[in-house]
Amino acid sequence: MPHSPSPALALSGLSKSFGRPAVDGLDLAVARGEFYALLGPNGAGKTTTLRMVAGLLAPDAGRIEVLGIDLAADPAAAKRKLAYLPDDPMLYGKLKPVEYLEFVAGLWGVDGKAAELRARELLEWLDLDRHAHELTEGFSRGMKQKLALAGALIHEPELLILDEPLTGLDAGAARQVKDLLLSHVAKGGTVILTTHILEVAERLAQRIGIIQHGRLIAEGTLDQLREATPGATLEEMFLRLTGPA
Numbered sequence: 001m002p003h004s005p006s007p008a009l010a011l012s013g014l015s016k017s018f019g020r021p022a023v024d025g026l027d028l029a030v031a032r033g034e035f036y037a038l039l040g041p042n043g044a045g046k047t048t049t050l051r052m053v054a055g056l057l058a059p060d061a062g063r064i065e066v067l068g069i070d071l072a073a074d075p076a077a078a079k080r081k082l083a084y085l086p087d088d089p090m091l092y093g094k095l096k097p098v099e100y101l102e103f104v105a106g107l108w109g110v111d112g113k114a115a116e117l118r119a120r121e122l123l124e125w126l127d128l129d130r131h132a133h134e135l136t137e138g139f140s141r142g143m144k145q146k147l148a149l150a151g152a153l154i155h156e157p158e159l160l161i162l163d164e165p166l167t168g169l170d171a172g173a174a175r176q177v178k179d180l181l182l183s184h185v186a187k188g189g190t191v192i193l194t195t196h197i198l199e200v201a202e203r204l205a206q207r208i209g210i211i212q213h214g215r216l217i218a219e220g221t222l223d224q225l226r227e228a229t230p231g232a233t234l235e236e237m238f239l240r241l242t243g244p245a
């Protein structure tokens, strides 16, 4: 039998408590090349989960594997495979977009010429090349978010995890970001995002996971989720699953 590759992300028994449990024994597996949306009400534990995967927060218990690499055993190797885009990314205001991208590329050890080409491609894709000579401190929220995404992609990570990447973007910017994420998956990369925009999950994700109180309460393709609650929209399903019992 052929050896099946390890998932892009595998979480087992992942837990984190801040006085009370935020993530509570979470098991999750996302295959390579998958576009996965993590949904859940406010405070469900989505950001806490992503921050642990990104290596920014230490779990109390459980295991995180990124493309088969145990994050706790070899954090540097695991982190090289992924990029994390937080919902409030930090940029350096006194840098211009290319300077910022070159700086981030340098941190990842990306070769200068390759970084320059990749930076130009990303800035064009996200329609930021028009602002190449402006300092990022004058950028709008949406422009900052797009530049941070470009920074996350500069080292061509295999696994991209994004916290609410489309919130606050206008329709044009949202389209550019969605296309960039879809192209990442088309090239064999993996995308995991959280969103409160159910239409984003419906249209982009191959699989959807719903978390509540730090646990996965439903998971599947849109069709599989619909089978469980026939006739319901994703919104109705979401509200039914996560609403008061």
Ligand SMILES: Nc1ncnc2c1ncn2[C@@H]1O[C@H](COP(=O)(O)OP(=O)(O)OP(=O)(O)O)[C@@H](O)[C@H]1O
Residues within 6 Å of the ligand: 018, 021, 022, 040, 041, 042, 043, 044, 045, 046, 047, 048, 049
């Ligand atoms: N640094 C922290 N200190 C204390 N409590 C925290 C911290 N980070 C998260 N929490 C708590 O953990 C729980 C999960 O929060 P988290 O931000 O992961 O939820 P979320 O699903 O991302 O929510 P939202 O959709 O509102 O962004 C919440 O009860 C939150 O108050």
